[in-house]
Amino acid sequence: MVQVKRIVNSIVLVFLLIRTVVVFSRDLSEKDRNSRAKYIQKLINKQKKYEGRIKLSGGPNRYEGNVYIYHAGRWGAVCDDSWDNQAATVVCKKYNKTGIATVGSKYGNATEKFWLDDVICQGDESSLSRCAFKRWGASDCKKDEAAGVKCLNGTNSSNLMRRKTRGKKLHEVLDIRNASMRLVGGRDFREGRVEIYHNGIWGSICPESWSFYEATTVCQHLDLGYAEEALITFKYGFSNIILSGVHCEGNEKSLFQCRHWEFGNVMCKSEKGHVAAVVCTQKLADLILDTTTIERTAHLQDAMMYMLQCAMEENCLSRSAYELKKNTRDWQYETRRLLRFTASSFNGGNAEFRPYLPKHLWQWHMCHMHYHSMEVFAIFDVLDENGVKVAEGHKASFCLEDNTCLPGVDKKYSCKNYGDQGISVNCSDVYMYNIDCQWVDVTDVQPGDYTFKVAVNPHARVAEQSYHNNAATCRLRLTDSYATVYDCQLGRPFI
Structure with missing residues (x-):
């Protein structure tokens, strides 16, 4: 009897498969094809629309709860490792409020997988996905380690940050x-x-x-x-x-x-x-940013967007580029204006500079065919005379290696063949101006005088002897035809 049932079930399954193939392989009218294409595009657009969106769950009201972020078609929780009031402020911006961070799954255990871990924000990011974190889905957190927020109208982290300085x-x-x-x-x-x-x-x-x-x-x-x-x-x-x-x-x-x-x-x-x-x-690395190299190599380049598609996957262009891609049929032939420059980081400490993530957690990037060993190694900002950010860029450290060393020092780190990454003592890691994302997209910035800031290891994720030589603050003159970067001064990363 059991054998008969199995045969009947197999026949039914084969019948359904044949019917399905017939339905999907039959000739469709142009109208039906267009209708299906619009439906599929609608689903894709919906996923893009929700990408990076935040929701709060488990709290007593809509302004309080555990934080969930939408990515790759599903919601995911945020781990409370490194979670602080700056990150809470970024979350609560969507409600035009400021926030206080909560930890330890205050509003109940996480109900979804963890998308983000070790989130570090400056507080002025446009969304949580623009903050530094390990990589999507890389977390060893348990359900009782969910990060949350309490969004308020009054004092919170933003005001507390101001109180810190005064x-x-x-x-x-x-x-x-x-x-x-x-x-x-x-x-x-x-x-x-x-x-x-x-x-x-x-x-x-x-x-x-x-x-x-x-x-x-x-x-x-x-x-x-x-x-x-x-x-x-x-x-x-x-x-x-x-x-x-x-x-x-x-x-x-x-x-x-x-x-x-x-x-x-x-x-x-x-x-x-x-x-x-x-x-x-007593022993630590110490990165020193080369200001002369920044000044000497900075220049403008106009590039068609079809040449920048890999960089777009790493969010290396301004928001208007992605709007253009969404709304313009022949977006590939539009151009972006890029402020390119070379950044050289010299390790003047007495220990090697190594990525904080272990090698097995490095992220493979298919488009560029390389590994990311740090989510963000460098950030670049253009600010107006009031200190308002008008353009920004970032550089994932897909390849920390010894590009140049002082005489008598052997190169140790190389990215070839999934090699170890790092910067040896008395060696420099050099990001040339012709590498993807080694730029700021200034397409939407009006000609004028600005402040240009470059920082390496900006969130102090890797310990160093000093952080006061990790950032360069420069003058930038932007015109319709050229850009000049000058008068760069070393200082601490601007967070």
Whole structure:
């Protein structure tokens, strides 16, 4: 009996397959073909329309909940690793509000796969997908690690960021003659949670906005070299938090020279038990951006869009280019005006500069036939006289290698044959002006005088001795026929 049923089911399946083939292979009228083509195009357009869209889920209202982002035809969650108020601000922009970040699946466990992990935003990005992150779908997060936001009309991260810069310096509120600092709970004296001693008690630091800049200052203060890691953790233990909102430039010799929000009985929005911690080291890389090369090589080029299709896959053109592609039939023959230049990054430290992602997580890019080892290695901005960004670019570090080295130094890193990527001590990685995405799309920028900014390792994802030689701030004169970049000055990345 079972055998008979199987034979009958097989016959029915074959009949359905034959009928399906007949239906889809029959001759169609021009009207039917056009109708099906429009339907398929409608589905494609719908997917493009939703790409990068954000929704909040699980909260008590539409302005609060876990964050989900739409990509490749489906919704996905965001992991709370590195999630902070700057990222929350980007999410809440769609509601014309500002935001506070939540972690630990505050609004329920994630119901979809994780699309984003280790998201780092400056706060002024147009969408969450423009922030730095590992790569789409690369996450080891569990369902109880979903990132969320609470969107508000009043004070939040944007206002807190402004308060950081105008808050008082620590030495103005502390009696530094009786104050001290130490690392506690680590395996040795070079690591641990950061504690401040004041008025007879030791207390920890709230880890909100804790970054390599603050960690570097701590290591300098304790004469322990440089910050290898800036941690927000519970693994080194916990003590009463007495300091919040620490903000350092990264070149201070003492933490007491940094600014802060509150000292004493403070409210910390970080997850309970998590405090600011550091790991210090004597050996780190130190990238130095070559300003002369930028000035000498900067020039304009007009390029047809059919030559830029691979670059468009990496979002290396301005928004108007993608609108043109969507709305213009012969968009391939339209031209874009590109500000091209060469960027050379010299490692003047005492350790190699290596990508922060392990090799097995590098992303293969089919169009360019290469691997991305960092989601963003460099960013380029053009700003008007009011400091408003009018054009931007970025460079994924698909190939960190030793292009040139000082005499007597052997090249170690090469991208050929899936080789290891990095920059050796006393070697330079050089992105030539003729490489895809080594430009800013200035098609929509009016002629005039602007500020041009270039930064490598802009989000401080890889530890360095100093970040104050990672960015070049230059003058840019843009005309109808040429561009001139001049008077470049080294400084810290602009985040």
